[in-house]
Amino acid sequence: MAEAKRISTALSIEVVSSLRSGDRVLISGWVYTARDAAHKRMHDLIERGLDLPFDIRGQVIYYVGPSPAKPGRIIGSAGPTTASRMDAYAPALIAMGLKGMIGKGARSREVIQAMIQHKAVYFAAVGGAGALLARSIKEVEMIAYEDLGPEAIRRLKLEDFPAIVINDVEGNDLYLEGVRSYRQEEPKETW
Amino acid sequence: MREIRTDQIIEAVREMCMETNYDLGSEMLRAFEEALQVEESPIGKDILHQLIDNARIAREERVPMCQDCGMTMVFAELGQDLHIVGSHWLDAINGGVRVGYQEAYLRKSVLNDPVHRINTQDNTPAVVHLELVPGDQLKLMVAPKGGGSENMARLKMLKPSDGREGIKQFVLETVSQAGPNPCPPTILGVGLGGTFEKAALISKKALFRPLGAPHPDPDIAGLEKDLLQAVNALGIGPLGLGGRVTALAVHVEVFACHITSLPAAVSINCHAHRHKERIL
Numbered sequence: 001m002a003e004a005k006r007i008s009t010a011l012s013i014e015v016v017s018s019l020r021s022g023d024r025v026l027i028s029g030w031v032y033t034a035r036d037a038a039h040k041r042m043h044d045l046i047e048r049g050l051d052l053p054f055d056i057r058g059q060v061i062y063y064v065g066p067s068p069a070k071p072g073r074i075i076g077s078a079g080p081t082t083a084s085r086m087d088a089y090a091p092a093l094i095a096m097g098l099k100g101m102i103g104k105g106a107r108s109r110e111v112i113q114a115m116i117q118h119k120a121v122y123f124a125a126v127g128g129a130g131a132l133l134a135r136s137i138k139e140v141e142m143i144a145y146e147d148l149g150p151e152a153i154r155r156l157k158l159e160d161f162p163a164i165v166i167n168d169v170e171g172n173d174l175y176l177e178g179v180r181s182y183r184q185e186e187p188k189e190t191w
Numbered sequence: 192m193r194e195i196r197t198d199q200i201i202e203a204v205r206e207m208c209m210e211t212n213y214d215l216g217s218e219m220l221r222a223f224e225e226a227l228q229v230e231e232s233p234i235g236k237d238i239l240h241q242l243i244d245n246a247r248i249a250r251e252e253r254v255p256m257c258q259d260c261g262m263t264m265v266f267a268e269l270g271q272d273l274h275i276v277g278s279h280w281l282d283a284i285n286g287g288v289r290v291g292y293q294e295a296y297l298r299k300s301v302l303n304d305p306v307h308r309i310n311t312q313d314n315t316p317a318v319v320h321l322e323l324v325p326g327d328q329l330k331l332m333v334a335p336k337g338g339g340s341e342n343m344a345r346l347k348m349l350k351p352s353d354g355r356e357g358i359k360q361f362v363l364e365t366v367s368q369a370g371p372n373p374c375p376p377t378i379l380g381v382g383l384g385g386t387f388e389k390a391a392l393i394s395k396k397a398l399f400r401p402l403g404a405p406h407p408d409p410d411i412a413g414l415e416k417d418l419l420q421a422v423n424a425l426g427i428g429p430l431g432l433g434g435r436v437t438a439l440a441v442h443v444e445v446f447a448c449h450i451t452s453l454p455a456a457v458s459i460n461c462h463a464h465r466h467k468e469r470i471l
Contacts, residue, residue: 022234024234024237065298065300066258066298067254067255067260067296067297068296069296070254076254076255076258076296076298077249077254077255077256077257077258078258079257082338082342082372104339104371104372104374105370105371105372106370106371106372106431126238126241126242126245126430127257127339127371127374127430127461128245128337128461128462129241129242129245129256130255130256130257130258130259131245131248131249131254131255131256131257132241132244132245132248135248149299149310150258150298150299150300162241164234164432174432174433175370175431175432177433178234178426178431178433179427179431179432180426180433181426182231182232182427182434183424183425183426184424184426
């Protein structure tokens with residue numbers, strides 16, 4: 001397996017365009033957390049023509065709702081949540097300059113189209129590995145919507161956060177291609 | 192008549208909420224090691240290694256293995272000769288959840304109802320199923336159920352003529368549609384028979400069986416084996432990125448049904464297959 005590529009946020013067009021579906025990456029730098037409720041609020045701001053709580057250009061959103069931090073720690077477990085719940089909101093954010101999303105599970109046709117058109121990528125992190133992934137989170141800052149608890153928008157400083165490129169700027173999709181290569185019409189073995 | 196106090200229930204539930212979230216247990220770790228022997232996909236193998244590491248970190252550091260600490264499911268088997276003394280037994284179960292989720296820094300993911308969607312802030316109420324059984328003991332089975340896998344569950348009232356093949360197609364369709372969302376490798380609980388709600392209930396309870404233990408009826412055990420083989424031939428693999436290991440086990444439970452019916456339900460659990468039981 002090829003070595004993981006080290007990338008840093010904010011993501012430039014050049015870096016985004018160089019990533020290919022199937023690449024393993026180690027992400028460093030600041031990313032923003034947001035999930036269902038925060039996306040709904042940002043969507044309402046966009047509809048009303050108001051500014052988002054942070055400048056989204058070049059940024060990466062991590063779909064995560066961490067567990068509470070134990071005393072002496074900055075964050076609890078923090079693995080990705082299912083990305084498709086954010087599909088309704090993602091194209092508008094991508095059009096505004098969002099360059100990357102980290103989550104788990106497949107994206108809609110509309111989101112993939114927006115990623116091709118505006119040059120953005122979608123990464124998957126290992127779902128359910130929240131204790132392991134939290135080790136790559138070095139700083140946490142509250143940005144907005146503190147009342148939403150785990151769903152608030154936070155800024156996380158990542159260091160070598162492991163992820164895999166699922167959708168690239170050419171419209172490739174690792175979920176489709178990966179499964180296609182291992183699908184068996186006639187099962188070969190009992191497991 | 193034998194008696195237990197509700198504070199014993201609170202304590203047992205509190206402890207199981209913590210332990211299920213911190214400690215994945217040996218049956219799953221064994222299953223990951225076995226999966227590594229079968230998995231051919233390099234990314235799939237890498238993911239299985241990450242899951243083994245993740246379970247070790249969670250256990251050693253006493254942090255939840257997954258940030259989704261679930262909605263708490265409790266299956267209670269109450270012996271008819273046991274007397275529960277103290278507060279209301281359901282309050283005791285919810286009391287255990289409340290204290291456990293607070294003390295263990297677990298995420299509170301429960302909303303008051305799906306319309307108002309207000310977080311109850313303490314992960315209560317639990318979803319509780321009570322069965323009255325012979326004896327004078329109370330068996331409590333606790334499982335935090337994550338949303339990602341729960342949202343992929345399905346139920347279909349098949350026609351009797353659909354038969355075994357129809358059951359298989361429904362299970363395969365469910366797993367295919369779920370794809371990466373339920374965090375494979377998964378455990379599948381398949382409930383066949385009964386009525387609409389009974390099929391769903393036995394499919395969920397099937398998840399509690401020791402991992403991979405076959406059904407006592409050899410025909411049903413054969414169906415489990417067939418289904419597991421067919422599911423793993425789909426190629427979905429660890430986290431849905433392609434591979435040989437999509438499910439670690441298929442547990443089928445059956446119940447009597449009406450001459451016109453073939454209810455089929457599929458419950459899916461993610462690789463954070465957390466469950467513990469305690470007898471009081």
